[in-house]
Amino acid sequence: MNSPFHRLEEFVSPTEPEKSKLQRHFGEPRKIGRGQSIRKEGDRIDGIFFLLEGWIASSILLRDGKRQIVKIHLPGDLLGCPSLALRESGETLEALTDARISPIPNCAIGQIFKEAPRMAVGLFLSAQKERVALMQALAWVGASQAVERLAALLIDLHHRLSVVDQVSDGAFEFPLTQFQVGEILGLTYVHVNRTFRKLDELGCIRRGKGRIEITDQARLQSLAASTQPSFAGAFAWERLGKPFAA
Amino acid sequence: MNSPFHRLEEFVSPTEPEKSKLQRHFGEPRKIGRGQSIRKEGDRIDGIFFLLEGWIASSILLRDGKRQIVKIHLPGDLLGCPSLALRESGETLEALTDARISPIPNCAIGQIFKEAPRMAVGLFLSAQKERVALMQALAWVGASQAVERLAALLIDLHHRLSVVDQVSDGAFEFPLTQFQVGEILGLTYVHVNRTFRKLDELGCIRRGKGRIEITDQARLQSLAASTQPSFAGAFAWERLGKPFAA
DNA sequence: ATTTCGCATTAACATAAGTTATCAAGGCAG
């Protein structure tokens, strides 16, 4: 499988010394059981986490007790970054599957900006990429219907999972309950069920035993609310004028 | 009024030389008329913009022709950053009022990371703050009802406008049409109208001639989907270990 | 084997929000 560091190398390819400088800050990996939470809203911010393995949901609780999942994190993602701007955590991080994370203390981030400025550019661009993802999610939820949202979600997950080699033959593990899918898409689990069935009947997907298979990708794409934006990769770095020589 | 640079000084207070290094990159201010667009989805990315004056909407167009406004930019905001991660612009930037912007070329961003690393930390944290704002918006749209969404929007704008001294006596200019409010909240303009009326009848707000007055803030807060998160300000910098001495 | 539990499924019914349509008020061009 691709290195779990793909997200850190997407925009700026690190040199060997940079790589080791970076990884020196990674704490001892920690196992998290499915359903456990890593951090809750209101918790103190001790740092961020690098997700080595498993799925993690980032969610926000509203006054009326409803919860919105704002991001499904997959291996290679950094967890908890947005809360760096806050006094206390603004999101709950909960494991959707058993997971392994490596903690990165706050001060390490400062040091990365100091010791490995190229990597800092990478972190910056990565944050911008996450903004794009959130903008898309907001557009799905705010301006499209259930089928279009679900289709877009499945395509997005399919795409992101294929980057970490967890798709084979268009099929992948799908550990989310329909209730959780509802929390992502802003729908009730009952309606998620109806919508899954519709995609099923249209022949776009097949479901079974915690897996999903995309049987008609073209069809699914045509239903989806929007198409995947295309990310700049190394081109972003060039555009910024390759500020650091090495 | 507060400096329009408040957003750049929120997390890291720049020294005088840093300030001038920063502002050297700001291009000649440009006027944009209401309704004009600065950049459209698919456009080439030549840089970002600093908003000196006016309101700008960042929006995404969906397949079915509906549009989701993902951010209302106010003076002091940086425009167009998310698209730095993309090959071409992923958002449309359109002036909601007459506005003034200062263009910042791509290469300037690289240079800021090189010449003024403390400012780079500021940009990074600012991006995280924007993520938090998007997460909140997503939660409003995905998991709350019309009244709660509108209340949350009004409180948010009230709060952000007061930072730039554009609120007096709880009242502020409100240049958005109800149609545009609908594009922010994921509602139709008809329903936005109903919802405004409801807030009006509850005595929370008063409307007239492109202005809004918040007459019962406590009440409005209690209706809103969520409360304002509290941002870390200079504390964020300390938490990162104050990586740069000066 | 039996019980329990979490989750998917489905149906009947309720409602928040969407759609379509009309009218009024104000700004603005001629």
Next chain:
DNA sequence: CTGCCTTGATAACTTATGTTAATGCGAAAT
């Protein structure tokens, strides 16, 4: 002054989605 055009307001009607509730099924627990 007149006529257009944008925006706000409101009404009647439709619909996508929410609510409540019941059933079934497989996995884990005892």
